[in-house]
Amino acid sequence: MHLSLLALFLFWISGCFTAQDPVTGPEEVSGYEQGSLTVWCRYGSWWKDYSKYWCRGPKRSSCEIRVETDASERLVKENHVSIRDDQTNFTFTVTMEDLRMSDAGIYWCGITKAGYDHMFKVHVSINPATQSPTTVPTTPTTTSTTTIFTVTTTVKETSTLSTQTSHYSDNSLWRMISVMQTCHCSSPEPPL
Template sequence: RGIPQITGPTTVNGLERGSLTVQCVYRSGWETYLKWWCRGAIWRDCKILVKTSGSEQEVKRDRVSIKDNQKNRTFTVTMEDLMKTDADTYWCGIEKTGNDLGVTVQVTIDPAPVTQEETSSSPT
């Protein structure tokens, strides 16, 4: 099996209406390849939400952005304005000829704490 070419956090937790960041690290040689962030437990059916252009330019689509740091061999995915329904299995991936490389990341979303205003009764 050798050394994994790409690694990431097993699980990442975010707060509803907040944001979360996932950092995936890859080995030397993959710097200029396209990196992607995919949603869905089944690898071949997962839906790519955002993909780099092969540069270090940040790419944003809807509430998700991805940025590759080729010097550190790390790419960062940010998901914003989180919803409970965002909880799922995702993949950090590298696009290449043949089978892409990928690693699963479990995203969990905690409900937003109920704020004081929402609970306060009529003024006393």
């Protein structure tokens, strides 16, 4: 009897016997070449003070750790991969930047502990970039154009006819035309 309890206890200590998955995440994520992708891995509150990591490899027993926390919330960056542990929300975030086609593969969200680590498998796929990035130097330019119009207006007054010629820039021409459209252009009746 004591031997079976000891075996059960050792089984539980190794992390193989838990009520919930100690760490979870997306089964699949994808990003575009030269872009970035972010993976959120969740864990149970009892694991908040443990180191978290992101490793790559088809087998959990032989994956290569790419980046690992130091059991704090400090951002850790290795090459083009970063990790940050949010111990309030019980998630750690992994961001892979400047993605390459060779980044595609099997990765693992992991929690370092005595015995076997808790791990969750994530398949990462990388799509080809939609277009090649190009750098085009740009120099801001400003072009200003002013057009001069000549407008001849005829105004009928009581008994005289006068002709007036004026020069207007394009903006004032449109203002003048709108004023002329609202004006009846007839002379007022002489006062009685």
